[in-house]
Amino acid sequence: MGENGFWAKLYKGLTKTRESLADKLSSLFGGAGELDDDFFEELEMILISADIGAVTTERIIEALRDEIKKEKMKTADEAREALVRIITEMMSTSEPYEPKKPTVILIVGVNGVGKTTVIGKLGNLYKSEGLSVMFAAGDTFRAAAVEQLGIWAERVGAPCVKHQEGSDSAAVIFDAVRSAKAKKTDVLICDTAGRLHNKHNLMEELRKINSVIEKEYPEADRQVWLALDATTGQNAVAQAKAFAAVSGINGIVLNKMDGTAKGGIVISICNEMEIPVRYIGVGEGIDDIRPFDATEFCRAMIKTA
Amino acid sequence: MAFEGLSQKLQNIFKKLTGRGKLSENDIKEAMREVRIALLEADVNYTIVKDFIKKVTERAIGAEILQSLTPGQQVIKIVNEELTALMGSTQSKLTVSPKPPTIILLCGLQGAGKTTMAAKLAGYLQKQGKKPLLVGCDIYRPAAIDQLKVLASQLQVPVFERGTADPVETAYLSVDYAIHKLADTVIVDTAGRLHIDEQMMQEIVAIRDKIKPTEILLTIDAMTGQDAVNVAKAFNDSIGIDGVIVTKLDGDTRGGAALSVKAVTGKPIKFAGTGEKLSDIEPFHPDRMASRILGMGDVLTLIEKAQSEFDEKSAAELEKKLQSNRFDLNDFLDQFKQIRKMGGIGSIMGMMGVDKSKMTSEEDAEKQMKRTEAIIQSMTMKERHNPQILDGSRRKRIAAGSGTTVTDVNRLINQFEQSKKMMKMFRNKKKGFKMPF
Known part of the structure; x- marks a missing residue:
């Protein structure tokens, strides 16, 4: 399954919801449409609906307006490319991750984001x-979390170090x-x-967990995601x-993108x-x-492959 | 948080106004822009925010604004009232089946907290004297049924499960099992599923059709963003939910998703998950949620405080005097003392929308108040009762007596006359006396 297969899957996910913003976008960026107030209002709705946030959306639209003026853009097509550039620029810290040998990755997050699955x-x-x-x-706190990871370890064929539930x-x-x-485990x-x-x-x-790794494994590439x-x-x-x-973060895994x-x-x-996004999760499969x-x-977000 | 300062922002907008009076359409527009950002940053859905702002704007430009003490305060009140109306004001209880067992079906996305909530709900019902049975139908997530069993054993609640066998059949068999074991409430935990996963949505529809639940509750994470409407709508459209449970409300999210879900489904939010422990479940209070979303609980508390701390007895007395038109400068003086009681003129003025930058400092405000007191105390009782008799020479005498100027005395009398007018306006409004500031 190559990159193409994956993005195809992501697009498919997007098109599943007919009434979702994907369709609105294709009409918005439907080629030679005019860059009028309606265009910007609709664009605002699309960006906010994508959870970009009101303030950041304002900033993006401002940047886009500047760009349109500067480059004397006339069509929605041109604006779309500019938009992708602007947002990509904002995420420029993101780069693919290559594990070094040895690496230790600590996965942190709030409840229910899918840490164990990741x-x-x-x-x-x-x-x-x-x-x-x-x-x-x-995760020694949540009931059966140890078992859950244990099952994943079996699937992957990796050893899993565990204590009893409720232990430190x-x-x-x-x-x-x-x-x-x-x-001499790599990762x-x-x-x-x-x-x-x-x-x-x-x-x-x-904080304590992180400092244990810091102290005990200084030679490893330490990742906290x-x-x-x-x-x-x-x-x-x-x-x-x-x-x-508390623990420093040098990466994000964006889960449940399906x-x-x-x-x-x-x-x-x-x-x-300036924290890079490392991976995205698109399902519960291995x-x-x-x-x-x-x-x-960005392209998937605004569906302009 | 971006909207931590919503009340401050609103006050800045209104500072051009003298602290009372009518709101122009432009003032409101500017204020609504801030309210809009606050709601969006709280994750209330874009479309819902749009409708909401339209509604509030219409109401704010209406006549009732005349009755406000300060424009900022009035706008906050309108926004809060409308939000509360959207959230619903009454608490919703679980429906109990007339013929036991009552069957509760939980559904939702992955990671919303269904399994934990199923156990919490069982514990909650157990405390009310019910005999719950937990049913494990999540055959997909590794160890999900183990998790349910561990939680159930902590509560000593029985669990019905059949490993990874067909969950539809498991749910169906659990009802007979419950009847056999004399359990009166069946709580069915299901696998997390995406609302666009047709196969999985068909599964939960099949479960519903087999067990005919008394309550279908959608479990939703309080931190959910704009997508909450899509999720809620899809679940409601395909299986028809009866209510909602909001989880992880013990975080610091504004929880706008709760409002979105309520608005899009029209179904009440019945419970809230509020912590790590199994006892951390509470009936949901929609009215409290409104001010949380707005992020202005502090301001609302101040408004309430101002209303309640105002001594009820003197309020009643004042009411009498107002009715007989006997409100005089003595009463005016009393009110200044009341303000002192509420602790710090600064916070009150801030709350009233008085421009803090104009008010060089709190001490200055205190000084101003002392000056006012001195002026009134330099008047004879007759003058205090009948301010009309205050002619030029009397005013000169009072200024000299209080160590102020005639301008100060004039200003005070104007202030008093204005307050009197304001009070008359409130006279008809029975509930809650407000400061004539």
């Missing part, structure tokens, strides 16, 4: 690239780091419990800021915090993960 899919991806992979069942998450991670070092991927970013104690626990649900609205910015504050949500909030996060590509993301 770990399963990432593990499979790296394994298929010929790397050795290990999981750490750091940092201790699990500590053991996993030791084990990964001893076995260690650590699960953590979902936590709302405004819960002080849980966030402090995460925030898993985001594409369905999330403006609160995602607050999430990114809070997680960055629905009708567009995940536009990552534009603000990328732009304001292959449903792809490297992020800003231009393609």
